Amino acid sequence: xxxxxxxxxxxxxxxxxxxxxxxxxxxxxxxxxxxxxxxxxxxxxxxxxxxxxxxxxxxxxxxxxxxxxxxxxxxxxxxxxxxxxxxxxxxxxxxxxxxxxxxxxxxxxxxxxxxxxxxxxxxxxxxxxxxxxxxxxxxxxxxxxxxxxxxxxxxxxxxxxxxxxxxxxxxxxxxxxxxxxxxxxxxxxxxxxxxxxxxxxxxxxxxxxxxxxxxxxxxxxxxxxxxxxxxxxxxxxxxxxxxxxxxxxxxxxxxxxxxxxxxxxxxxxxxxxxxxxxxxxxxxxxxxxxxxxxxxxxxxxxxxxxxxxxxxxxxxxxxxxxxxxxxxxxxxxxxxxxxxxxxxxxxxxxxxxxxxxxxxxxxxxxxxxxxxxxxxxxxxxxxxxxxxxxxxxxxxxxxxxxxxxxxxxxxxxxxxxxxxxxxxxxxxxxxxxxxxxxxxxxxxxxxxxxxxxxxxxxxxxxxxxxxxxxxxxxxxxxxxxxxxxxxxxxxxxxxxxxxxxxx
Amino acid sequence: xxxxxxxxxxxxxxxxxxxxxxxxxxxxxxxxxxxxxxxxxxxxxxxxxxxxxxxxxxxxxxxxxxxxxxxxxxxxxxxxxxxxxxxxxxxxxxxxxxxxxxxxxxxxxxxxxxxxxxxxxxxxxxxxxxxxxxxxxxxxxxxxxxxxxxxxxxxxxxxxxxxxxxxxxxxxxxxxxxxxxxxxxxxxxxxxxxxxxxxxxxxxxxxxxxxxxxxxxxxxxxxxxxxxxxxxxxxxxxxxxxxxxxxxxxxxxxxxxxxxxxxxxxxxxxxxxxxxxxxxxxxxxxxxxxxxxxxxxxxxxxxxxxxxxxxxxxxxxxxxxxxxxxxxxxxxxxxxxxxx
Numbered sequence: 121x122x123x124x125x126x127x128x129x130x131x132x133x134x135x136x137x138x139x140x141x142x143x144x145x146x147x148x149x150x151x152x153x154x155x156x157x158x159x160x161x162x163x164x165x166x167x168x169x170x171x172x173x174x175x176x177x178x179x180x181x182x183x184x185x186x187x188x189x190x191x192x193x194x195x196x197x198x199x200x201x202x203x204x205x206x207x208x209x210x211x212x213x214x215x216x217x218x219x220x221x222x223x224x225x226x227x228x229x230x231x232x233x234x235x236x237x238x239x240x241x242x243x244x245x246x247x248x249x250x251x252x253x254x255x256x257x258x259x260x261x262x263x264x265x266x267x268x269x270x271x272x273x274x275x276x277x278x279x280x281x282x283x284x285x286x287x288x289x290x291x292x293x294x295x296x297x298x299x300x301x302x303x304x305x306x307x308x309x310x311x312x313x314x315x316x317x318x319x320x321x322x323x324x325x326x327x328x329x330x331x332x333x334x335x336x337x338x339x340x341x342x343x344x345x346x347x348x349x350x351x352x353x354x355x356x357x358x359x360x361x362x363x364x365x366x367x368x369x370x371x372x373x374x375x376x377x378x379x380x381x382x383x384x385x386x387x388x389x390x391x392x393x394x395x396x397x398x399x400x401x402x403x404x405x406x407x408x409x410x411x412x413x414x415x416x417x418x419x420x421x422x423x424x425x426x427x428x429x430x431x432x433x434x435x436x437x438x439x440x441x442x443x444x445x446x447x448x449x450x451x452x453x454x455x456x457x458x459x460x461x462x463x464x465x466x467x468x469x470x471x472x473x474x475x476x477x478x479x480x481x482x483x484x485x486x487x488x489x490x491x492x493x494x495x496x497x498x499x500x501x502x503x504x505x506x507x508x509x510x511x512x513x514x515x516x517x518x519x520x521x522x523x524x525x526x527x528x529x530x531x532x533x534x535x536x537x538x539x540x541x542x543x544x545x546x547x548x549x550x551x552x553x554x555x556x557x558x559x560x561x562x563x564x565x566x567x568x569x570x571x572x573x574x575x576x577x578x579x580x581x582x583x584x585x586x587x588x589x590x591x592x593x594x595x596x597x598x599x600x601x602x603x604x605x606x607x608x609x610x611x612x613x614x615x616x617x618x619x620x621x622x623x
Numbered sequence: 624x625x626x627x628x629x630x631x632x633x634x635x636x637x638x639x640x641x642x643x644x645x646x647x648x649x650x651x652x653x654x655x656x657x658x659x660x661x662x663x664x665x666x667x668x669x670x671x672x673x674x675x676x677x678x679x680x681x682x683x684x685x686x687x688x689x690x691x692x693x694x695x696x697x698x699x700x701x702x703x704x705x706x707x708x709x710x711x712x713x714x715x716x717x718x719x720x721x722x723x724x725x726x727x728x729x730x731x732x733x734x735x736x737x738x739x740x741x742x743x744x745x746x747x748x749x750x751x752x753x754x755x756x757x758x759x760x761x762x763x764x765x766x767x768x769x770x771x772x773x774x775x776x777x778x779x780x781x782x783x784x785x786x787x788x789x790x791x792x793x794x795x796x797x798x799x800x801x802x803x804x805x806x807x808x809x810x811x812x813x814x815x816x817x818x819x820x821x822x823x824x825x826x827x828x829x830x831x832x833x834x835x836x837x838x839x840x841x842x843x844x845x846x847x848x849x850x851x852x853x854x855x856x857x858x859x860x861x862x863x864x865x866x867x868x869x870x871x872x873x874x875x876x877x878x879x880x881x882x883x884x885x886x887x888x889x890x891x892x893x894x895x896x897x898x899x900x901x902x903x904x905x906x907x908x909x910x911x912x913x914x915x916x917x918x919x920x921x922x923x924x925x926x927x928x929x930x931x932x933x934x935x936x937x938x939x940x941x942x943x944x945x946x947x948x949x950x951x952x953x954x955x956x957x958x959x960x961x962x963x
Contacts, residue, residue: 304823309962317788317953319693472690479697487701491684570694574656574684585663585685 141314145334148310151231151303152293152342158236159292162387163243164285168273169380171251173372181384182248188391189241190606192563194301195583195599197234199395201305202402231308235296237391242295242556243288246514249552250284251277253518282349287510290346294339294468294506300566311335312470319472332473339468343461396603402596415597419582422598423605426578429493430561433500434554437508440501441553445512446542450521460509466502471566474502478571491573499567504557511553515546558609563602579605654680655889658695660688660709661876665911669904673896679889688714689790695721695881705884706893708747708876711790713797713946715744715877722879723887725894732898732917736936737875739943746875746942747897748905748913750843751863751935752795754783754870757832759858761839766862770841770870771803774814782820784828784840787961788953791825791843795872797945797952802869802938805955812959821961826850833857843874844929848912866935873937874945875916 169175170182188196254277262272303310309317311331318328372380403412444463447456466474478499482490489495519542527537543550565580572581579602586595659666663685670681684691688710695702695718702721709715715722722743730742737746754766754773761780767773773783786792799808820837822828828840829850839862847861864870878897880890902915906923914932915923956962 307821307823319689476693476697479694483698483701490701491703569686570690574682581685 141311141331141334144309144311144314145338147228147308148297148312148335149338151228151235151308151310152296152338154228154232155235155239155296156289156293158232159240159243160285160289162236162240163288164247166240166384166387167244167247167251169384171248173380175372175377175380175384181388182244184388184392185244185384186241187607187610188238188395189245189559190603190610191238191392191395192301192580192599192602193235193238193295193299194305194565195399195563195595195602196238196391196395197302197305198587198595198599199398200234200237202398203394227306227308230306231296231303231310234302234306235292235299237387239292239295240387240391242291243285245552246284246288246291247281249514249549250281254280284514286346286349287514290342290464291467291507291510293342294464297335297339297342297468298470298503300470300472311338315470315473319476328473328476332469335468335470335473336465339465340461342468343464347457347461399596399600399603402594403600412597416601419579419598419601422577422579422582423601425576426562426580426602427605427608429496429578430500430558430564432493432497433504433561434508434557436497436501437505437557438512438550438554440505441508441512442550444509445516445550448509448513449516460506460513463505463509467504467506469503471499471503471564471568472570474499475567475570478502478567491571493573493576495571496568496576499571500557500561500564503564503567504560507556507560508553511556512546512550515549515551515553516542518549519545555609559606562606562609654682655886655893656682656684656703656705657893658684658686658691658704658707660686660691660707660714665909666708668908669901672904673893673901676900677892677896679892681893692717700883702881702883704881705886705890706878706880708878708897709744710876711794712744712746712875712877712942713790713794713949715879716943716946719743719879719943721881721883723882723884725880726891729891729895729898732919734916734936736939737873737916737942738877739879740941744877744879744943745894745898746877746916747901748876749873749916749932750791750845750875750913751932751937752791752870752872752874753842753844753847754839754862754864755829755832755842755847756780756839756860756862757835757837757858758860760835763860763862766839768865769868770864771811771868773841773870774811774817776814776817778818780838782818782837783815784822784831784837784842785815785819785961786822786825786828786842787819787956789824791874792841793949793952793956794874794945795841795870796956797947797949798872798938798940799869800952800955801940801944805951809955809958812955812961816959816961819961829859833859841870845912849910852910863930863935867938869938871935871937872940873914873932873935875942876913877942 166181166185170178170185175181191199258276258280259272262276263269267275297310298312299310300312300316302308303313304316311334315328315331315335318331444456444459448460478495479490482495489498523541523545524537527541528534532540562578563580565584568578568581569584572578579598582598583595583602586598657670659670670683674680684704686694691707692709692714695704695707698704699721707715707718707722716739719739719741724742725745727742730738730745733745737749738744752770754770756763756766772778796808796812799811803811820831822831822840825842825846826849828837828842829846831837832840833850833854844861844863847859850857850859878894880887880894884890898917899920902917902920903922905913906915906920907925912925912929914929916932918932
């Protein structure tokens with residue numbers, strides 16, 4: 121709403137010359153699709169390998185495979201550039217060998233690679249969770265009828281996990297659309313970069329809001345496409361799992377096992393080990409320097425701030441997401457679905473657009489909120505609500521309405537049923553969504569910068585402050601701290617339940 | 624499941640309540656609120672020294688200059704800001720209707736070309752556009768007297784590093800339009816694009832020159848000193864174009880007082896201090912070696928090591944105008960193919 125007001129009032133729509141917006145829109149669309157496809161290409165095989173096969177160390181592989189989620193994509197891009205860029209460590213190492221120019225990781229291709237590496241965990245986690253819900257009886261039946269393993273997977277398993285895979289792909293695609301750090305480092309002019317350009321070089325908030333409108337339309341298109349693709353699968357997805365017998369893991373042959381291990385190791389090395397190694401390398405160069413310790417001490421309160429605001433945002437998101445999720449899964453009305461779709465728009469918008477929108481809104485209607493933490497929390501909620509909704513929704517879908525009916529039949533009140541039956545059953549999905557909110561909020565930068573109270577720092581703002589003036593390596597300490605605190609929600613909410621043996 | 628998570632949830636709720644409660648009761652701010660588009664690492668010691676000297680406490684909001692300008696515009700009359708200290712003249716020029724006139728005595732400390740004609744903001748420090756080059760690979764005296772020669776088809780020195788969307792380059796192109804007109808500016812950009820390598824920031828250009836990835840690049844003069852600070856043996860030099868060549872544009876960091884301030888006296892003290900004692904910090908202490916614009920201030924020692932600003936005053940353009948019609952400037956840079 122702010123966008124429409126701001127874009128039309130300021131004559132911003134006129135600034136949308138087709139010549140600049142057209143290519144940026146196409147580039148954004150292509151990037152989003154490529155990232156979604158790439159994330160599925162890595163996330164789904166990784167999920168299948170770690171959940172359904174006898175791959176060695178597959179639990180560890182699943183945990184490590186999900187961990188790139190904690191690396192903010194801009195930090196990942198910095199580290200990859202530091203390692204593989206034209207003046208990176210690899211180039212320095214190869215120079216004595218006579219190799220002077222490395223192919224530059226750049227533009228659309230480079231951005232796609234980096235964004236895929238840091239968004240595939242969305243697909244991995246959602247697919248892994250869905251794979252566990254697949255009714256093994258169906259697969260056994262298919263195999264009993266003489267179907268091969270692959271055939272069974274394609275015809276029986278895949279349809280059952282399709283909606284989870286597509287939901288993950290959507291999150292990856294929308295993330296790519298709203299990302300600024302990676303596309304600006306790797307020089308790929310998407311709509312988000314266009315919006316930033318309008319603030320930074322043109323001082324044109326109206327124009328930026330207009331670009332935001334284009335992004336919002338593109339996001340609605342993607343969400344519409346997602347709902348269209350999964351519409352047939354809702355019945356399959358909602359079939360409750362009755363039998364929880366353990367599935368027999370698929371046996372991989374020797375070559376297959378080698379190939380699969382190589383695949384998993386490559387992905388984990390690129391997305392997790394390489395960026396971490398670079399950051400640690402940079403941090404080590406500070407040792408001996410007294411600033412290592414002071415930097416760490418300075419960054420600790422910032423870490424506490426980030427944990428505080430992102431947790432608060434997750435709680436508000438939960439409170440808002442639960443009724444939406446309940447209505448979407450339990451009623452056939454159009455309104456809840458509409459609310460759900462619209463919430464995705466905020467997710468696809470660049471943080472700066474949401475941030476300035478809230479400046480505009482708060483200063484006029486709620487000045488007492490302006491430049492308070494509450495507004496930062498609100499910005500996170502606007503941007504990240506869909507993560508909470510999708511989590512809550514998948515949780516709700518697991519609850520068989522017959523349990524609720526039974527509880528009511530046994531004399532429980534409606535609220536009693538909700539608190540004693542529905543919520544406990546839906547909890548894993550709901551909490552997964554909340555954890556995703558915490559994870560994304562903890563590293564948010566543009567809206568935080570605009571809305572924070574004076575003097576309020578998070579590790580992300582410190583990284584911004586350091587990389588602004590000096591070399592990238594100076595951001596190693598806050599970046600490592602950010603990764604460390606992000607690992608907390610990942611461990612408690614995503615990994616611990618994964619690793620626990622199923623009842 | 625819920626039982627186990629209940630304590631956690633309660634803990635989280637109380638934490639939220641605590642945070643929101645702690646920040647909800649914001650009262651009238653007695654400190655001077657400075658919106659600082661200048662980097663924290665650079666000017667935080669300066670601000671600390673100001674507080675020490677004057678006893679006036681600062682409440683600083685850090686951000687990128689254009690984003691703070693956008694914020695000030697959205698805030699309008701309700702802005703909590705007292706002072707805006709911007710990285711460049713363009714960022715402060717864009718909000719000049721929201722500024723109040725500065726005392727004439729303060730304005731006169733700085734040459735007229737480095738301040739607003741209506742006296743609403745004043746330059747604090749200056750930076751000159753130069754062509755940085757690799758001293759191992761290029762002879763300094765072989766470099767041209769005018770930036771316009773960089774676009775010549777006869778240019779033989781390989782790719783020129785350019786940061787096309789950086790405010791410093793955009794400001795230079797705007798100045799070029801003021802001095803040689805749009806048509807010739809477009810021709811220059813088209814020519815330059817034939818052998819330009821683009822970067823995000825000036826610092827990256829200087830890094831690339833130091834490693835020999837490129838031989839020359841258009842940057843501000845002080846990046847050389849920053850790089851030499853961390854790598855004293857880097858083969859780097861600054862080539863200054865002719866003193867009034869459009870390539871020698873001097874841009875300034877600039878300060879102004881919001882018309883809506885409730886602390887006008889303190890704000891004026893701040894501006895005056897920046898233009899007097901604050902100049903010594905920029906001249907002697909700051910790692911970023913900009914030109915102090917009040918060259919009459921006593922105690923400016925290290926500036927003597929820089930080529931004097933009076934010899935490189937830059938082309939005669941109205942700095943405030945550099946922010947006008949940026950749309951066209953950007954469109955021209957794009958048309959030349961410098962932005963992807």
